[in-house]
Amino acid sequence: MRIILCGFGVVAQSFSNLLESRTHDLYSKFGLKPRIVGVFDSKGCAYDETGLDLKKLNKIKKQSGTVRAYDKSIRQISGKDIIENIDADVLIETTASNYKDAEPGMSHIISAMKKKMHVISVNKGPLALAFPSLMELATYNQVMLRFSGTVGGGTPILDYAKNSLRGERILSFQGILNGTTNYILTNMAEGMSFDDALKDAKSKGYVEADESLDLDGLDAAAKLVILANWIMGKKVTMPDIMKKGIRKVSVDDIKNAQKNGSAVKLIASCDKELELTVSPVEIKINDPLCVNGTLNAISFTSEHSGTQTIIGRGAGGIETASAILRDLIDIRKEITKS
Ligand SMILES: NC(=O)c1ccc[n+]([C@@H]2O[C@H](COP(=O)([O-])OP(=O)(O)OC[C@H]3O[C@@H](n4cnc5c(N)ncnc54)[C@H](OP(=O)(O)O)[C@@H]3O)[C@@H](O)[C@H]2O)c1
Helix, strand or coil, rough: EEECCCCCCCCHHHHHHHHHHHHHHHHHHHHCCCCEEEEEEECEEECCCCCCCCCHHHHHHHHHHHHHHHCCCCCCCHHHHHHHHHCCCCECCCCCCCCCCCCHHHHHHHHEEEEHCCEECCCHHHHHHHHHHHHHHHHHHHCCECCCCCCCCCCCEEEHHHHHHHCCCEEEEECCCCCCHHHHHHHHCCEEEEEEEEHHHHCCCCCCCCCHHHCCCCHHHHHHHHHHHHHHHCCCCCCCECCCCCCCCCHHHHHHHHHHHCEEEEEEEECCCCCCEEEEEEEEECCCCCCCCCEEEEEECCCEEEEEEEEEEEECCCHHHHHHHHHHHHHHHHHCCC
């Protein structure tokens, strides 16, 4: 399977390491022989239709900060040219999420699908802004669009709701989908001010370069869009979500919640009327959803099987890379079925 990687940051490098370490069992268990034939970051590209040497690629990126230095003799072309001119089966989109115009990820995904490539995206931006139309484009071009890593990192939240609960009618769900705000609120519950808790989260590398994505609920809202479309069959995008972040949560709000045996959490919710909101909400301390630190959790309530909660790490390079691998295995299975 020939793969083009868009972006070569934390997640893509973890994915490349994962492929390297799993070469033999991926082939023996799943018949999967992945070959990365093209990769680009913000400064340049590397390509080789016979497959790039992943060890060398990772080393070069670490040493020089760009994949451009992989082979100085190759002609440098743009990411768009790589997608348009190199033959591949799957495009993996890992550039930064942005919720203004979703670029450059949006153009990568659209160009790849038009070239009949299957797409795996961990970039939430294009899905948050255009989930319904991207799905239509995938159907029109008869390709698969997968995005397991966008919600819950390595925790298989989308897969659980879609496949393990198949045949059930999910009536509502609510989740803690952003680990950074959960970490800040957990520290505030232990007595820190908002500013100190934010500073601490930044020092640990938990906060996005644009802190508004975490603090104003944009990241959680993007994940809610993906869940609402994929699980509930709604055709919604980011503007349809009512969102309020955590900037206005005060130490008093947290103390009042504690008096009621509750904690304040940033909850992304799809209620029984299918209203979609992201907002700080008091939830009982003994509710399984009430996880602390950077953990994510989501509770699905179904018609017959009641409420079930999944808890896990919602981010991390290797965790998210494992979600990409799951998608790749699924794509391989689907292709070999037909
Ligand atoms: N990290 C996680 O735990 C996690 C979990 C779930 C989902 N995600 C999502 O996965 C994506 C990747 O995350 P990450 O942590 O790997 O981010 P990252 O380390 O910042 O990597 C982003 C990559 O995109 C490249 N890039 C940026 N602008 C570009 C452009 N215009 N053209 C080509 N390449 C460009 C960067 O190039 P340079 O290397 O040259 O800067 C970098 O290689 C994001 O959308 C993120 O929201 C991340």
